[in-house]
Amino acid sequence: MKIDIVSIFPTFFDVLDISLLGKARQNGVINLDVHDLRDFTFDRHRTVDDTPYGGGAGMVMKPEPWGLALDEILGITEGQAQDDQAKKPADQDAPAQTDADAATTAADGSIPPLVIFPSPAGDVFNQAMAKELAHEDHLVFGCGRYEGIDQRVFDYAEQHARVRLVSLGDYVLNGGEVATMAMIEAIGRLIPGVVGNPESLTEESHEDGLLEYPSYTKPSTWRGQEVPPVLLSGNHGAIEKWRYEQRVERTRRVRPDLLPPE
Ligand SMILES: N#Cc1c(-c2ccc3ccn(Cc4ccc(CN5CCCC5)cc4)c3c2)n[nH]c1N
Numbered sequence: 001m002k003i004d005i006v007s008i009f010p011t012f013f014d015v016l017d018i019s020l021l022g023k024a025r026q027n028g029v030i031n032l033d034v035h036d037l038r039d040f041t042f043d044r045h046r047t048v049d050d051t052p053y054g055g056g057a058g059m060v061m062k063p064e065p066w067g068l069a070l071d072e073i074l075g076i077t078e079g080q081a082q083d084d085q086a087k088k089p090a091d092q093d094a095p096a097q098t099d100a101d102a103a104t105t106a107a108d109g110s111i112p113p114l115v116i117f118p119s120p121a122g123d124v125f126n127q128a129m130a131k132e133l134a135h136e137d138h139l140v141f142g143c144g145r146y147e148g149i150d151q152r153v154f155d156y157a158e159q160h161a162r163v164r165l166v167s168l169g170d171y172v173l174n175g176g177e178v179a180t181m182a183m184i185e186a187i188g189r190l191i192p193g194v195v196g197n198p199e200s201l202t203e204e205s206h207e208d209g210l211l212e213y214p215s216y217t218k219p220s221t222w223r224g225q226e227v228p229p230v231l232l233s234g235n236h237g238a239i240e241k242w243r244y245e246q247r248v249e250r251t252r253r254v255r256p257d258l259l260p261p262e
Contacts, residue, residue: 001136001191002113003032004073005180006066007143008048010034012177020195021188029193032184037061040068049146058147066142066153073140074113074160112161113138116183117154118176122165125183127206129166133183134190141183143176209258211251213243 005013013034016022024030038046041064049059071081114136123129133139140161142149157163168179189195205211216227230242251258 001030001134001188002138003030003184004113004138004140005032005034005143005184006037006069006073006141007034007175007177007180008037008145009143009175009177010036013181015181016184021185024188024191024194027193029191030188035069035073037065037069040065040072052147056147060147061144061149061153063150063152063156066149067156070115070140070142070153070157070160074115074157076160080160111137113140114162114164115140115142115157116180117142117144117149117157117163117165118168118179118183119144119148119165120167120172122167124167124169125179125186127186130183130186131190133187139187141176141180143180145175206258209251209260210247211255211258213246213250 007013016025016032016034021030021032025032037048041047048061048065050062052058052060067081070076071078114133116133116139118141142153142157154163154165166179166183168182173179190201192198195201201207216231220227220232228242230238233239248259
């Protein structure tokens, strides 16, 4: 899988050089590049933001640097970009995720990349989405900051790729980097060859709608607390039954919304 990230804080993603994802990059399972949005500016201050039309607090990210970054990453030629200028402006009322005007197949018939913009206004990310996105060949993450990105960037991206606005959850972050990191980790661990033992991906919270069972390791007694005897019994059928019961009980207690209607 090819992953491109655009951010004004590229060093934020240095952590992706270590651990499982770092190994996956070293062995070529994941090809990840991080792009500094300011490399697509040409003024002395490398400006990426400006005041919002219509007024309001804060600043909005300018479209020009984003357009150049997306052109480079998506392989959009100058001619194609100029063609877009001739096109009717996107319907301002259409949601930024309209598939109807998304480029669903490239000129050579290949599936174009999926461009993900983390946004509080996006579909909420979950394990089902992670599993779906783990099948993509090329993901591009556009990390906004300030009060967000000029809407025309999303509309432009949709003319050349598939675009999704995705939210990490119902709270407000300061930008898209944390969400991008979380999504890359959740998606990356589902890619074959990233996690050493694929069996460890089953029976996880949210994998099959139930939360995970409690885990224990040596010593069998610790500060007066014992490991549940069934786990020391060697009776694999009993262990499997106990673990399932624990998953149902924990889900019923912590996340009853995940349980199927009775
Ligand atoms: N994923 C995800 C996210 C994000 C997220 C993702 C990307 C960006 C880019 C900038 N911000 C900060 C921001 C965004 C909007 C507002 C609201 N304003 C009102 C009037 C115009 C906007 C204010 C701050 C971001 C936040 N927050 N929470 C999630 N789950």
